[in-house]
Amino acid sequence: MEFVLTPAIALLLFATGTAAGFVDSIAGGGGLVALPMLLSVGMPPQIALGTNKLQGSFGTFSAALNYIQKGEVTLKEAAVGIAATFAGAGTGAWTIQHMEGGFLKGLIPILLLGVLIYTLASPDFGDAQRRPKLPAPLFYTLCxxxxxxxxxxxxxxxxxxxxxxxVLFLGFSMTRAAGYTRVMNFTSNIVALSVFIALGNVVWTAGLVMAAGQIIGARTGSSLAIKNGSKLIKPIFVTVVFLTTARLVYQSYF
Known part of the structure; x- marks a missing residue:
């Protein structure tokens, strides 16, 4: 099925991009909204993945910029993490072109389930800044x-x-962690997007239409997250982790 960007599809993709950007800027998981829509309008999987990375990069950039402007993120502090993430993402993107990544499908839901249980079992998880358990340079390099x-x-x-x-190792509040996460996500998104572009697996028209919505949604969502803190971020975070886990379990075992 060949993809055709009609006005109706463009409007649908713009709305989807807005919703995905809003969710992703607060708790991640925007792909849960965007990717199924790209597949449903007729894109082959690899092209849908590449187009998703294109539109998502605009959202993570918009959200990261907002967190920086509002003082939740300092780029100087994130520099080691940005460099390490760039190197790690480049290596991962190269590796996946040469081997099968299916073995991760059974492991990752288990790890995400652990994240979900720990978050639910810790009522004060990320509510306030705490003492770090690891030096920031070491944490950012490893992670x-x-x-x-x-x-x-x-x-x-x-x-x-x-x-x-x-939250666990640097003692960040959920708000601060959300901001720095967007910076790291943007870094790895750009690396992955470069690979998809090189392979010709991006529909630019559709991606840019969604990107316009992403910018609006991400700016709105990150502003609300900064204003309301963990009382907004935590329930959305738990929901996103649950839905991501459920999707991966379904894909792996059913």
Whole structure:
């Protein structure tokens, strides 16, 4: 089925991009909204994945910029993480072109389930800034390489892992963790997007229509997250982790 961008589809994709950007800027998981829509309008899977990375990159950039402007993120502090994530994502994106990533489909839902249980069992999880358990440079180097590789190689749940790790090991509040997560997500998205572009697996017209919606949704969602903090972020975060886990379990075992 050849993809054709009609006015009706363009409007639908714009609305989807707005919704995906809103959710993703708060708790990640925008792909749960965007990717099924791209597939439903007739895109082959690889092209849908590439187009999703294009539109999603605009959303993560918009949200990250808002968190930076509102003082929740300092780029100087994130520099080591950005560099490590870039290297990890590049390695992951290269690796997935040469081997099968299916073995991760059974492991990742288990890890995400652990994140969900821990978050629900910790009523004060991410409510306030706490003392870090690891030096920031060491944390960003290890997690940047590991989670950057994972995002380039496979992807689902990356934002959830970043947010949880920042709260646990750096003592971040959920709001601050959400901001730094968007910066790291944008970094690995750009690397993965470059690979999809090189392979010709991007529909630019559709991606840019969704990107316009992403910018609006991400700006709105991140502003609400900054204003309301963990009381808004945590329930959306839990919902996104649950839905991501359910989707991966279904894809892996059914």
């Amino acid at each position: 940047g390489l590991l989670l950057g590789f994972y995002d380039g190689f496979f992807g689902p749940g990356t934002g959830s892992f970043w947010t949880t790790a920042m």
